[in-house]
Amino acid sequence: MRKPTNKQRKTMATNLQHTNEQFEAAMAGCRKVFAAKLHDYGAAWRIMRATSVTDQILIKAKRIRSLEVKGEALVDEGIFPEFQAIVNYSIVALIQLQLGFADSKDMDPETALRHYDRFAHEALALMKRKNHDYDEAWRIMRVSSYTDIILQKLQRTKEIEGNGGQTLVSEGLEANYLDMLNYAVFALIQLTEAGATDA
Numbered sequence: 001m002r003k004p005t006n007k008q009r010k011t012m013a014t015n016l017q018h019t020n021e022q023f024e025a026a027m028a029g030c031r032k033v034f035a036a037k038l039h040d041y042g043a044a045w046r047i048m049r050a051t052s053v054t055d056q057i058l059i060k061a062k063r064i065r066s067l068e069v070k071g072e073a074l075v076d077e078g079i080f081p082e083f084q085a086i087v088n089y090s091i092v093a094l095i096q097l098q099l100g101f102a103d104s105k106d107m108d109p110e111t112a113l114r115h116y117d118r119f120a121h122e123a124l125a126l127m128k129r130k131n132h133d134y135d136e137a138w139r140i141m142r143v144s145s146y147t148d149i150i151l152q153k154l155q156r157t158k159e160i161e162g163n164g165g166q167t168l169v170s171e172g173l174e175a176n177y178l179d180m181l182n183y184a185v186f187a188l189i190q191l192t193e194a195g196a197t198d199a
Contacts, residue, residue, distance in 0.1 A: 016128075016136070019127075022192075023124060023127055023189065026087075026185045027123075030084045030087040031113075031120065033085075033088065037088075038109040038112055043106075043111075043112045044105050046096075046101065046104070047102060047104065047105070048092070048096065050096045050101070050161070053089055053092050053096060054157050054158060056089050057089045057180065058154045063082055064079050065144075065147050065148070065151065068147060079191065079196075080188065080197045083187045083191070090184070091115075091116050091123075091181065093173075093177045094119045095112075095115045095119065097173060097177075099115075126182065127185070130182075138183075138186045139190075143190050146184070150180050150183050153176050156170070160176070161173070
């Protein structure tokens with residue numbers, strides 16, 4: 001196998017760094033929404049079981065596909081904020097998986113944001129590893145493909161949940177939530193590049 005030239009290596013490194021910056025910017029936007037909702041509602045999501053969070057993500061993904069197919073929205077909220085919601089609910093699911101659900105709002109906003117940042121960092125690290133191996137293949141995909149992949153991963157997640165969280169050869173629940181988060185961020189990046197942040 002022919003090794004890349006120094007110029008090719010430099011180009012690849014530049015591309016990967018650009019993706020890292022775009023990913024962090026998209027996550028910063030999601031975090032801003034998450035923090036605003038913490039201000040308004042507190043960590044009310046702490047009462048949700050992880051299975052209920054999965055269903056919430058499913059509702060968001062199905063609405064995105066509905067808008068992609070129909071081409072119009074009757075409710076004044078488009079595709080972009082729905083992908084942001086998938087990112088944020090995926091992190092909520094990861095928190096709930098780790099801590100379990102509560103009977104009341106038992107977490108202050110500062111603690112919730114610390115948990116958010118930890119999983120956002122984990123998602124970024126995973127994206128960097130996969131992006132290195134797949135060589136930015138996500139950039140040639142359509143946003144509608146991200147929607148379908150997220151819906152597929154939701155079906156897998158529901159199957160795993162139905163099996164008590166156990167798998168034989170497949171990745172578990174946490175890996176599926178992280179993948180859904182990353183695909184949603186890729187969609188946000190592409191929509192931002194297309195100037196469709198209100199779409």
